[in-house]
Amino acid sequence: MEINSVLDFEGVTEIPNGFDFTPFYDDGIHPDFRPLDSETISHFKNKDYRLISGNTSIFGATGTNRYYTHELSDSFIESKYNDIFLYILKVREMFDFSFNLYHDYKDKYTLIDKISEQSKNYINNHFNFFIYIEYTWEGVFDVKYFHQLYFYLRKNNIRPDKVIFCTNTQNINELHVNFLLDFPKKQTIKFTHFNQCMLGKVPDTIDHSNGKNTVVTEDFLLKNPVRPKKALILNRRLRIHRLLLMSLLSYDNLINQTLSSFDMNMTIDDFENVRAVLLRIRDKNQIELSDIDVENIAIGFEKLKKEKKRTLDYDDLEEVIGLGYETKEIYEQTYFSVVTETLFVDKEKFVSEKTFKPILHFHPFIILGSAYTLKYLQSYGFKTFNKWWDESYDSMENNTERFFAVYKILIDLLKKSDKELQLMLSEMTEILKHNNNLLKSFVGSKVGDIVSEQIFKIAKNNDITEDIRLF
Amino acid sequence: MKKRLITYGCSWTEGEGCDINVEKILTSDKLKNFRNENSWPKFLSDKLNISNVINNGISGNSNRKIFNQVIIDIESGKIKKEDFVCIMFSSSLRDYVPFLPDGEWITWSVKHLIDLPDKFYNSYKGNSNKFNIFLQKYKKFFITNLFSQDYYNYVNQNYIIFLQKLLSEYKIDYIMMESFENMIQEPINNDFRIAIDKSKYYGKLKYTLKDYLIDSKIIDVWESKNTSLNKVKVHPNKKGYKLIADELYKFIEKNNLN
Numbered sequence A: 001m002e003i004n005s006v007l008d009f010e011g012v013t014e015i016p017n018g019f020d021f022t023p024f025y026d027d028g029i030h031p032d033f034r035p036l037d038s039e040t041i042s043h044f045k046n047k048d049y050r051l052i053s054g055n056t057s058i059f060g061a062t063g064t065n066r067y068y069t070h071e072l073s074d075s076f077i078e079s080k081y082n083d084i085f086l087y088i089l090k091v092r093e094m095f096d097f098s099f100n101l102y103h104d105y106k107d108k109y110t111l112i113d114k115i116s117e118q119s120k121n122y123i124n125n126h127f128n129f130f131i132y133i134e135y136t137w138e139g140v141f142d143v144k145y146f147h148q149l150y151f152y153l154r155k156n157n158i159r160p161d162k163v164i165f166c167t168n169t170q171n172i173n174e175l176h177v178n179f180l181l182d183f184p185k186k187q188t189i190k191f192t193h194f195n196q197c198m199l200g201k202v203p204d205t206i207d208h209s210n211g212k213n214t215v216v217t218e219d220f221l222l223k224n225p226v227r228p229k230k231a232l233i234l235n236r237r238l239r240i241h242r243l244l245l246m247s248l249l250s251y252d253n254l255i256n257q258t259l260s261s262f263d264m265n266m267t268i269d270d271f272e273n274v275r276a277v278l279l280r281i282r283d284k285n286q287i288e289l290s291d292i293d294v295e296n297i298a299i300g301f302e303k304l305k306k307e308k309k310r311t312l313d314y315d316d317l318e319e320v321i322g323l324g325y326e327t328k329e330i331y332e333q334t335y336f337s338v339v340t341e342t343l344f345v346d347k348e349k350f351v352s353e354k355t356f357k358p359i360l361h362f363h364p365f366i367i368l369g370s371a372y373t374l375k376y377l378q379s380y381g382f383k384t385f386n387k388w389w390d391e392s393y394d395s396m397e398n399n400t401e402r403f404f405a406v407y408k409i410l411i412d413l414l415k416k417s418d419k420e421l422q423l424m425l426s427e428m429t430e431i432l433k434h435n436n437n438l439l440k441s442f443v444g445s446k447v448g449d450i451v452s453e454q455i456f457k458i459a460k461n462n463d464i465t466e467d468i469r470l471f
Numbered sequence B: 001m002k003k004r005l006i007t008y009g010c011s012w013t014e015g016e017g018c019d020i021n022v023e024k025i026l027t028s029d030k031l032k033n034f035r036n037e038n039s040w041p042k043f044l045s046d047k048l049n050i051s052n053v054i055n056n057g058i059s060g061n062s063n064r065k066i067f068n069q070v071i072i073d074i075e076s077g078k079i080k081k082e083d084f085v086c087i088m089f090s091s092s093l094r095d096y097v098p099f100l101p102d103g104e105w106i107t108w109s110v111k112h113l114i115d116l117p118d119k120f121y122n123s124y125k126g127n128s129n130k131f132n133i134f135l136q137k138y139k140k141f142f143i144t145n146l147f148s149q150d151y152y153n154y155v156n157q158n159y160i161i162f163l164q165k166l167l168s169e170y171k172i173d174y175i176m177m178e179s180f181e182n183m184i185q186e187p188i189n190n191d192f193r194i195a196i197d198k199s200k201y202y203g204k205l206k207y208t209l210k211d212y213l214i215d216s217k218i219i220d221v222w223e224s225k226n227t228s229l230n231k232v233k234v235h236p237n238k239k240g241y242k243l244i245a246d247e248l249y250k251f252i253e254k255n256n257l258n
Helices: A022-027 A038-046 A074-079 A118-124 A143-155 A172-182 A196-205 A216-224 A238-250 A274-283 A292-306 A353-360 A374-381 A391-395 A399-415 A418-440 A444-461 B026-037 B040-048 B063-075 B110-113 B117-121 B131-147 B150-171 B209-216 B238-254
Strands: A003-007 A065-068 A084-091 A129-135 A162-168 A190-193 A231-237 A259-263 A336-340 A365-366 B003-010 B052-057 B083-089 B175-179
Touching: A038 B026, A074 A118, A084 A118, A084 A444, A084 B052, A118 A129, A143 A172, A143 B131, A162 A444, A172 A190, A172 A365, A190 A444, A196 A353, A196 A418, A196 B026, A231 A238, A231 A353, A231 A399, A231 B117, A231 B238, A238 A259, A238 A274, A238 A292, A238 A399, A274 A292, A336 A353, A336 A399, A353 A365, A365 A399, A374 A391, A391 A399, B003 B040, B003 B063, B026 B040, B026 B052, B040 B052, B040 B083, B040 B238, B063 B083, B063 B150, B110 B117, B117 B131, B150 B175, B175 B209, B175 B238, B209 B238
Parallel strands: A003 A065, A003 A084, A084 A129, A129 A162, A162 A190, A231 A259, A231 A336, A336 A365, B003 B052, B003 B083, B083 B175
Antiparallel strands: none
């Protein structure tokens, strides 16, 4: 039982499937090129072409065999009936770019349109030949994404049940089932999930892994010194749940007990009239704020607004992205982290790299994010902190209840003395070490073995309600 | 020298979006004139030295309506041999379709369909609640299981070929082009494109005027100050319409079509 990845193009370096050659022909460039080279990518970008496909690394540790389409034949695939053949497509960045939803481009094709005819025949005619599409850039997965996928599969005469689609979105199956209630299908795509953000954070656990990362050591954890501030809250963009949290802390005059960052220039909403924004959130039933809450948050926000921007380790928050950019000092100067996740009120559940940052710096954490985030972490073997505070917030599906439950824990922790917090950390040592070691262990054959086993299960599964995670 | 420039199309021909701040305060009787004065037919006529412009662009127009209007105007003699005709096609999804109840169509554009699909599902409001619910359900089934470009490819090729043959028969000079969506899209199962005279078709059935504006890389050519096109309602502004006129003028000159 082996995994075989199939590529349409043979090149000097690996050319991803779904690669569009048109720009090269149109510009008179002979197709003797290397699409992974920065020069080629610059060529695309300078000409405003869409670079819509990339390579995935999830099968790297599985010992996958590689074949080119022209090397295969029907009889060869049939002879390998115990194996699985995967035609891998990786959405390069945003789903919208690769699936013809971004209208700043004149091109009107999708990744699926670029599959070779030969590969389409293999996909439709062999039970063990599948398309594997990976989209792990963001956690949001809109209904129109399902529509686009099914539409372009139909347009290209590809059976949906021969497609394995892997996303970062934790509850992708639940969203898919809901979609199918409205738009029933005879054949359905096989959705699965792996957390690219978690695996992407593993290299950051190593000190100076990219020449600039620094991470807290176990020695520091054991020394357990007094720290100048209590909580670490990294915000970057002030999404609405982050704005509420920071404004309330500001109103309660607690912000000085934290190390926190944000940049109002990066906010999505117009906060000139913050009361109007808060009332809109209330009207949409995203978070039910009382009149007093609205007033307090607005007062807190006005204080916060005077600062415009607050930075810690990096001044240019535009530059800071999820992977890399680790600085140990901000963790050494605080006792615990409040993770303000990317998604909070959304129907998608998504655990980003933000959640794994405290783990790699031996920090305990409270999470202001989707419901069941802690349950999700526990499913991978991470341990959380129910012994020290009430983690029932994790199962609160009501956004308002969850928000204020997290805020209450934060307030209670900020009231603790340095001595109490040191004692708490000392009691947590084993858990913090366990979590750090577990994250570090998600490499090599451990990942490869699980992925190998799961991909066969996913390929065989036709029950859309069954949640089979790739990793 | 041509006596008149006669144009047909949708909002992109009428001139919608030329200056939204002025447009929003004008009464309907003045609005069309204002738009026409600031749209590509006017700017093109200036370049071609044609003083008389008849702009038949109507916001919301479908290709079917454009097709019929051109036929009526030729048959009735409204269009004469000395005229120069420009036909700018719109989104195919605006045509009434024979496979849905009479008067039903899909939506304004592909982008509309993707971003606001409920407008299509909920558009029919008959007297029977049971039928309304059925049609809503059917439309969801249709959009995910049956909707395809095939029908439009077949119809649109026929629109183009019919009009080209008609205009040629009456020896009327013309050009055709697409505003923001392609009339014919891959895969093309019934391909009659060989019968289309592409020398008179700007973009050769592959390149719309919207593509041209995107390629110009000039950001302030759209009706909204937001440079992103990811808004459902997007038209060129006056500057955009001027660019379109320049581009069409080059096409006409290059191909000696006037």
